[in-house]
Every structure is written in C-alpha cells, then in structure tokens.
Amino acid sequence: MLALSVVLVSIVLLSGTGLAAVIAGRSDRTALHLATAGSVLACSAGAIAALAALIGGELASLKAAWPLPVGQLHVALDALSSFFLVCVFVVSGLSAVYGAGYLQAYIGKRRLAPALFFFNLLVAAMAALVIARDGILFLAAWEVMSLASYFLVTFENEREEVRRAGMTYLVASQLGVAFLFVLFAVLSRGASTYDFDAFAAAAPAAGLANTCFWLALAGFGTKAGFWPVHIWLPDAHPAAPSHVSALMSGVMIKMGIYGLLRALTFLGPPPAWWGAVVIAIGAVSGVAGVLHALAQHDLKRLLAYHSVENIGIIALGIGVGLLGSSHHNPSIAFLGYAGALLHVLNHGLFKGILFEAAGSVLHATGTRDIESLGGLSRRMPVTAAAFLLGSVAICGLPPLNGFVSEWLIYVGAFRASASLPHAWAVAALAAVPALALIGGLAAACFVKAFGVVFLGEPRSEAASMAHEAGPAMRTSMILGSLLCISIGIWPAAAIRLVAPAATVIGRLPSVPMAAVGPLSAITRLAVLLLALVTLLTLLRRALLRGRSVGTATTWGCGYPGATARMQYTAASFAEPVLEPFAAAIPRRIHQEGPEGYFPAKAHYEQHLGDMAGERFLLPATRRAVEALSRLKVIQQGRLQLYLVYIAVTLVVLLVWQLAGR
Numbered sequence: 085m086l087a088l089s090v091v092l093v094s095i096v097l098l099s100g101t102g103l104a105a106v107i108a109g110r111s112d113r114t115a116l117h118l119a120t121a122g123s124v125l126a127c128s129a130g131a132i133a134a135l136a137a138l139i140g141g142e143l144a145s146l147k148a149a150w151p152l153p154v155g156q157l158h159v160a161l162d163a164l165s166s167f168f169l170v171c172v173f174v175v176s177g178l179s180a181v182y183g184a185g186y187l188q189a190y191i192g193k194r195r196l197a198p199a200l201f202f203f204n205l206l207v208a209a210m211a212a213l214v215i216a217r218d219g220i221l222f223l224a225a226w227e228v229m230s231l232a233s234y235f236l237v238t239f240e241n242e243r244e245e246v247r248r249a250g251m252t253y254l255v256a257s258q259l260g261v262a263f264l265f266v267l268f269a270v271l272s273r274g275a276s277t278y279d280f281d282a283f284a285a286a287a288p289a290a291g292l293a294n295t296c297f298w299l300a301l302a303g304f305g306t307k308a309g310f311w312p313v314h315i316w317l318p319d320a321h322p323a324a325p326s327h328v329s330a331l332m333s334g335v336m337i338k339m340g341i342y343g344l345l346r347a348l349t350f351l352g353p354p355p356a357w358w359g360a361v362v363i364a365i366g367a368v369s370g371v372a373g374v375l376h377a378l379a380q381h382d383l384k385r386l387l388a389y390h391s392v393e394n395i396g397i398i399a400l401g402i403g404v405g406l407l408g409s410s411h412h413n414p415s416i417a418f419l420g421y422a423g424a425l426l427h428v429l430n431h432g433l434f435k436g437i438l439f440e441a442a443g444s445v446l447h448a449t450g451t452r453d454i455e456s457l458g459g460l461s462r463r464m465p466v467t468a469a470a471f472l473l474g475s476v477a478i479c480g481l482p483p484l485n486g487f488v489s490e491w492l493i494y495v496g497a498f499r500a501s502a503s504l505p506h507a508w509a510v511a512a513l514a515a516v517p518a519l520a521l522i523g524g525l526a527a528a529c530f531v532k533a534f535g536v537v538f539l540g541e542p543r544s545e546a547a548s549m550a551h552e553a554g555p556a557m558r559t560s561m562i563l564g565s566l567l568c569i570s571i572g573i574w575p576a577a578a579i580r581l582v583a584p585a586a587t588v589i590g591r592l593p594s595v596p597m598a599a600v601g602p603l604s605a606i607t608r609l610a611v612l613l614l615a616l617v618t619l620l621t622l623l624r625r626a627l628l629r630g631r632s633v634g635t636a637t638t639w640g641c642g643y644p645g646a647t648a649r650m651q652y653t654a655a656s657f658a659e660p661v662l663e664p665f666a667a668a669i670p671r672r673i674h675q676e677g678p679e680g681y682f683p684a685k686a687h688y689e690q691h692l693g694d695m696a697g698e699r700f701l702l703p704a705t706r707r708a709v710e711a712l713s714r715l716k717v718i719q720q721g722r723l724q725l726y727l728v729y730i731a732v733t734l735v736v737l738l739v740w741q742l743a744g745r
Contacts (some may be wrong), residue, residue, distance in 0.1 A: 088144040088161045090133035091169060091215060094126040096207045101126070102204030105197050112196045120184040120201035123207065125497035127177030130211060134169035137161050138584060145217070158217040158279055162350075165582030167425060168214045168342045170581075171214050173355045174567075175334040175432040176207040182440050183327035185556030189447060199239050203328065206232040210339055219268035219278035226264065226339075230257040230307075233336055236328045237320045249319035256316035260306030264343075267299040272352060280350070287352035297358055300347040301365070302670045308340025310399065312368040314392045315694060318376070321388035322452065326443020329384060333439060341398055341428055345474060345589050348406075352576035354365045359406030360511040362399050367518035370396025374525040375665050376694060378532070378658045383442045383452045385437065386533060393522060394431045397490065400515045404496040407512055409590050411504055416512075418596050419496030421586035426578055427489035428570065434477035434486060437564040441471035444553035444561075445537065449546040454536050456547060456652040461538040463550040468538045470561035475530035477568050480523045483610030488578060490519060492600070525661070532657045540651045573610045576603040670694075 099120020105115040136142070145160040161169075183203065187196055209232060234257070238250035266276060270292065275282035288296060306313045317337070321329045348354065373392030380386035401476035405420025444467040445460060446452050461468035477484035493515065500512030542548035552558070571578045579600055587594070662669065676687040718729075 085142075085146075087133040087137035087142050087166070088146060088159065088215070090160070091130050091161070091211060092146075094130035094133075094173070095211050097122055097126040098204040098208040098211075102208075103203040105200040105204075108197070110190045111287065115197045115200055116184060116187055116191070119204055121178050123180035124177055126204075127173040127180065128205065131170055131173035131177065134161075134166045134173060138163060138166035138170060138371070138581065141584060142166070150218070150220070154220055154278060156218055156279065157221060158281075159212075159215040159221070160217045161215060164342075164345065164588045164589055165214050166339070167582060167585040168428075169211060171338060171429050171432050172207065172210045172214065172335050174429075175436050176210075176331055178436055178564050179327045179331040179334070179440075180207075181326070181563075182330065182443070182557050182560035184213050185554040185560075186325060186327050186443055186447060188464070188554065194240075198407060198586065199236060202232045202235045202288055203313045203331070204338070206236065206331065210335060213339060214342060217280040219272060219280070219283075223261070223264060223268065223363070226343075227404075229336065229339065230254075230261070233328075233332060233542065236332075237324045239325050239328070240323070243323075245319075246323040249316075249323035253316040253320040256306055256313070260303050263299050263303030263306075267296055267303060267347070270296055270299070280346075280681050283350040285306070287350065290355075293351045294355075296347070297354075300344055300363075304343035304347070305365070306339040306340070307337060308344070309337050309369075309392050309395045310318075310340075310365050311392060311396070312701060314369070314373070314395075315390060318385050318388045318694065321391065321439075322384035324384055326384070326439055326446060329387075329443070330436040330439035333388070334436040337391060338428050338432065341395070341402075341424075345402070346732070348589060349405045349591075354406045356407055356410040356508045356511075359403045359408075359410060360508065361403075362406060363403030363511055363515050363518075366396045366399030366401075366403055367514060368396070369393070369399060370518060370522040371525070372396075374522055374529060375662065377527045377663055378525060379669055381454050381654055383445065383454050383457075383533065383537065383564075384439065385452075386454070386529070387438050387442060390438075390526070390529070391431075391435065393526065394427065394435070394478070395523065397493070397519065398427050398431070399405060399494070400424075400519060401427060401489075401493040401496070404493060404507065404512055404515060405586075406502055407500050407504060407508055407592060408496070411508070412592065413500075413503065414592050416496055416500045417590040418583075418586050418592060419499065419588045419600070421490050422579060422582050422600075423489050423492030423496060425582040425585050426571075427486075429578075430477070430485040430489050430568070432476045433564050433567050433571075434484070437470050437474035437561055437568070438478065440557065440561050440564070441467050444557055445550075447553060447557070448550040449544075451546055454533065456544040457537045458540045458547055459538075459542040460547060460550050464538075464552045466558045466561065467553055468534075470565055471538065472534055473565045473568060475534050479527045479530055480519075480605070481527075483572045483613040483740060485568045485578070488571060488575040488606065490523070492579070494519060495600075497631070528658070528661050532654055536652065536654045543649070543651070560708075569614075573607060573614070575606050575678075579603065678694050 101119055104122070105119035108114045141163070143162055145158070148157040150156040182202070187199070190196060206229060209225050209229040212224060213229060216222040216225055234250055234254050237253055238246055238248050241250070271283045271288070272278045273289050274292070275286040287293070300312070301310070309317045321333055324332060370393050373389050373396055377386045377389035377393065380389060401420050401424030403420070405417050405424065408414070408416030408418070409419055442452070444464065445457065448464060449457060451457070473484065477486040480486045480490040497512050497515040501509045504512060586592070648660055674687070676685070678686040
C-alpha cells in the first residue's frame with residue numbers, strides 16, 4: 085500500500101506545482117524553477133516507489149466513493165501498472181530536467197506558466213491512467229492526457245503549421261477515444277459495472293471478445309501510432325517543444341500500448357489469429373515508419389516517423405506473445421511479451437535522448453532542416469555523442485539496450501516458428517524478416533542523419549555558429565545515455581524487471597526465465613565491445629600525444645573549388661535506399677532545368693508524402709466532414725429543441741440498459 089500512496093502523492097504534487105507555476109506566472113523564471121522542482125521530485129519519488137513495488141511484487145488497491153452516477157474511484161497497483169509507472173516517471177523526470185534548460189530561451193518572449201502547468205498535468209494524467217481500475221476514471225485520465233498534450237503541441241501557436249498539427253492531433257485523439265467509449269460500454273454491459281476486476285471476471289464470449297479486440301486496436305492503436313492511424317504523429321512531434329516531443333514519443337504514445345495490454349487481460353484466452361493480426365500491423369508499421377523516416381529532411385519529423393517504426397517493433401513482440409498464449413506455450417508467450425515491454429522502456433530512453441539532441445541542435449542553430457546543418461560534432465561534442473549513442477541503440481545494435489529487447493523478440497519468433505502449427509508458425513516467422521528489414525533501414529537512416537548533421541562542414545552560417553547545449557540539457561542526455569548503456573550491459577536485471585508484467589499479460593503461473601537463454605553471453609559481448617572502443621580511444625590518444633595535429637581540406641579528386649555545397653545531402657544519401665520502395669511513398673517533384681548556352685540557374689526540389697495520409701485517410705476524412713456538415717440542420721439555436729434531444733437520448737439509453745438485463 086505504501087507504493088500506491090507514494091504514487092498518489094506524486095500525482096498530487098505534480099498537479100499542485102503545476103498550479104503554483106500558474107499562480108507565479110508573472111515571473112517566468114520562478115514558474116520554471118517551481119514547476120521543474122515539483123516535477124523532478126514527484127517523478128523521482130514515483131519512480132522509486134513503482135520500482136520497489138515491481139521488484140517486491142506489491143499488489144495494492146484503493147476504492148472510494150465516486151460522485152457520479154456511474155463508476156467508482158478505484159486505483160490499484162499490479163506488476164503491469166508498476167512497470168509502466170517506472171517508464172512514465174523516469175522519462176518524464178529526464179524531460180523535465182531538459183526542459184528547465186530548453187525553456188530558458190523563451191523567458192521574456194512568451195508566458196511559460198501554461199506550458200509548465202500542462203507538462204505537469206500530462207505526467208499526472210498518465211500516472212493516474214496507469215493506476216486506474218475503473219472505466220470512467222480511465223477515460224477521464226485519458227481525456228486529460230489528450231487535452232494537456234494538445235496545449236503543449238500548440239505552444240508556439242502563432243505558427244500556422246503548429247495550429248494545423250494541433251488540430252490534426254486533437255481530431256485523431258477524439259476519434260480514437262470514441263472507439264474506447266464503445267469498448268467500455270460493451271464490456272460494462274456484460275459486467276454490469278465499469279470496474280476492471282469485474283471485466284476480467286466476466287470475460288466476454290468469443291464473438292463479443294473479437295469485437296472488443298478490434299475496438300481496442302482502433303482506439304488504443306490511434307494513440308500508439310499504429311499504421312495507418314499514425315498521421316497525427318509526424319506533425320505533432322515536430323511542432324511541440326523538444327522536451328515535450330521526448331515525453332510524447334517516449335511515454336505518451338505508450339499509453340496506447342498499455343491500454344491494449346490491459347484490455348487483453350479482460351478478454352479471456354486469445355485466439356491465434358489475434359497474434360497474426362498484431363504481427364501484421366507491427367510489420368507494416370515498422371517498415372512504413374522507417375521508410376518515411378528515411379525520406380525526411382526535417383530532423384524532428386524523421387524521429388517522429390521512427391516512433392511509428394518502434395511501435396511496430398513493440399507490436400511484433402505482442403503478436404508473438406499472443407501466439408504463445410493461444411497455444412499454451414509459456415516460453416514463447418513470455419519472450420514475446422517481455423521483448424515488447426522491454427522495448428517500451430528502451431524506446432522511451434533512447435528516443436528521449438534523440439529528441440533532446442535534436443532539440444539542442446534546434447536551440448543552437450534555429451533550424452531543423454538537415455540539409456542546412458553539418459559539422460556540429462566539433463561545436464557540440466556532448467550532443468553529438470548523445471545522438472550517436474541513441475542512433476546505435478535505436479538500430480538495435482550491441483552493446484546498447486535496443487539490442488536486448490529486439491533479441492528477445494527474435495528468439496520468441498524463431499521458437500514459435502519451430503514449435504507452433506504450420507499456419508501460425510509462418511505468421512511468427514514473418515516477424516523475423518520484418519525485424520531484419522526494419523533494423524537495416526534504421527541503420528541507413530541514422531547513418532544519414534548523424535553524418536549529414538554532425539559530420540562534414542557546416543552548410544549554413546547558423547551551423548557554423550552553433551554552440552553546445554546548456555548544463556541542464558546536457559545532464560538529461562547524459563543520464564539517459566547511462567541508462568541505455570546499463571541495460572545493454574546488464575540485460576538480466578532488465579528482463580527480471582519486465583518479467584512480472586509479462587506474466588500478468590500472459591496469465592503465466594510463473595516466470596520462465598530459462599526460456600530467455602544465456603544472458604551472460606550478451607553481457608560478455610557488451611563488455612567486450614565497450615572495452616574495445618575504450619582501448620582504441622586510449623590508443624589513439626597515446627599515439628597522438630606529443631605530435632602536432634594539423635587540419636587541411638579533404639582531397640577533392642584534383643578539383644580545387646570544393647565547397648560545403650558539394651557534400652552528400654540527406655536526399656542524395658537516401659535516394660538509392662528508397663528507390664525500390666518508390667511505389668509506397670508519394671513524390672512531388674518541382675524541377676527547373678538549365679536553359680540556354682549560359683544558364684543562370686537551375687532548381688530541383690522533391691517532396692515525399694505519407695501514403696496513408698495523402699492517399700487514404702485525409703481524403704476519407706474530408707468526405708466524412710462534408711457528410712457530417714449536413715447535420716448542421718439540427719443546430720437550430722432553440723433551447724426547447726435541445727432539451728428534446730437530451731430527453732430522447734436518455735430514453736434510448738434507458739431502453740438499451742433495460743434490454744441488457
């Protein structure tokens with residue numbers, strides 16, 4: 085009960101210090117210090133309490149009177165909640181530290197108090213959502229989370245693209261929550277209450293369970309960013325301040341994953357086709373996300389599409405786990421769920437580092453355009469090192485944390501393909517080439533991003549005048565990097581951390597740690613690689629000690645007029661990789677070729693769109709808006725008519741409720 089009490093106090097502290105920042109809003113600096121101190125303190129206490137509950141296996145529940153006619157105030161901690169609370173509080177705390185330095189540039193230019201309030205409110209809402217055990221409380225926290233993040237996305241609302249991104253996000257959030265309203269209404273109809281314990285006890289019949297599964301996929305998948313309902317994500321993440329981007333990508337979209345996993349605990353034993361569907365969604369999301377990331381020239385938009393990719397990897401793990409559960413194979417179920425859960429934490433850490441490094445670049449240069457950057461590693465060494473480490477981690481390479489979670493999913497998929505019946509073995513095996521393709525494309529994308537942004541020569545005056553990030557911003561990136569390294573070196577501890585939550589999802593009687601295999605081999609590999617890198621670094625320093633090191637221009641094949649414009653661009657690097665997938669990525673080319681014998685100018689510009697948005701969802705949305713606009717006829721502006729609407733609605737709901745008894 086102690087851990088749950090600390091989490092509740094942390095939620096109150098977050099909300100209280102957010103309100104205090106608004107009260108002290110006349111002084112931006114005071115508001116910033118107050119809100120940051122409250123956020124860091126609450127997140128530290130909450131993370132420690134959740135970690136202690138997870139390790140100690142604490143189960144706690146608290147019920148209280150609810151002032152509404154439906155639902156009750158029911159909060160609880162189990163292993164799944166404790167694990168997601170660790171993710172929420174750790175990533176949020178690091179983002180708050182980074183924001184304390186990042187927002188300094190806005191002091192005196194715009195009021196910071198509203199943004200600070202909504203940041204703390206967003207963290208509090210996510211924590212409340214994870215411990216909620218009543219459908220009404222869950223949906224209330226979900227809506228607060230969506231609205232708070234909307235106001236953070238529109239922080240710089242004087243810009244047209246920011247307002248457009250905020251509206252796209254808000255519409256997508258409300259469409260997603262509409263499916264959740266239906267989901268909880270269907271579940272409550274069978275359980276006669278909105279309490280989660282009753283949902284689990286009164287598992288729906290097979291046909292109804294399938295309906296609930298599709299509703300959960302649509303509602304929670306929209307927030308998570310599954311393809312094709314991801315279209316809000318590439319606009320919202322770049323529009324938000326960078327510490328908010330790190331928070332939204334690191335943990336907010338994972339609330340969709342949490343909701344989906346929690347819903348799976350209500351629906352009884354899963355049929356095998358659920359796993360095949362989730363694997364298919366994960367494969368498409370992962371490949372589509374990384375392909376669109378390769379095509380981007382905006383650094384934060386590139387990272388946003390990689391969130392879609394990594395949500396796809398998490399879905400692959402969940403799909404493998406569902407296949408194991410459906411065939412009563414605890415080792416496969418554990419590997420799939422544990423890999424997915426560990427990737428939730430890992431992605432929160434390395435994506436936080438990457439968004440923070442991108443924010444430092446934006447803070448120092450004033451631009452997110454990759455083609456305008458270059459040569460920043462000499463001017464921003466800490467930021468460059470953090471971005472490089474995050475790049476290695478997100479590509480799933482040893483010795484960092486991304487390798488461990490993807491390795492678990494690989495092992496689970498291979499074992500499922502070797503032991504399950506033929507049709508489902510093929511579905512599991514499909515996860516292997518999907519993961520391999522995602523990893524290869526991600527490596528190409530981050531070679532492009534790091535090389536063009538941090539290596540070479542500056543392509544603009546802003547890049548040449550760049551400076552390193554401030555102490556708070558560097559501290560957050562360094563702490564996140566150390567956590568990524570720690571999980572990569574000590575995977576056994578990380579897997580033991582996610583094991584209790586995996587058993588809750590898979591309804592496993594015990595933790596089959598033997599299924600994981602020899603974790604010590606991963607530790608030895610990680611230590612060996614780190615030792616090799618350290619040895620080579622020290623050797624280089626020793627060889628250069630006492631020698632003068634000069635600089636000179638790169639040999640240009642005999643051409644004496646080389647300039648920074650002649651370096652590889654992001655577009656030219658990505659073009660050969662994207663060419664085989666040209667049909668999947670819409671292109672718009674604007675070209676003005678040289679004319680005459682002595683041409684004065686030529687121009688070539690290429691814009692790569694999002695197939696799901698431009699070809700399917702946006703046109704469908706426009707048609708839906710046009711159709712719904714015809715309903716304006718019911719808006720008569722007469723109070724009596726609106727009272728009739730309410731009365732009719734209440735009668736319909738009453739008849740529906742009585743018919744279910």
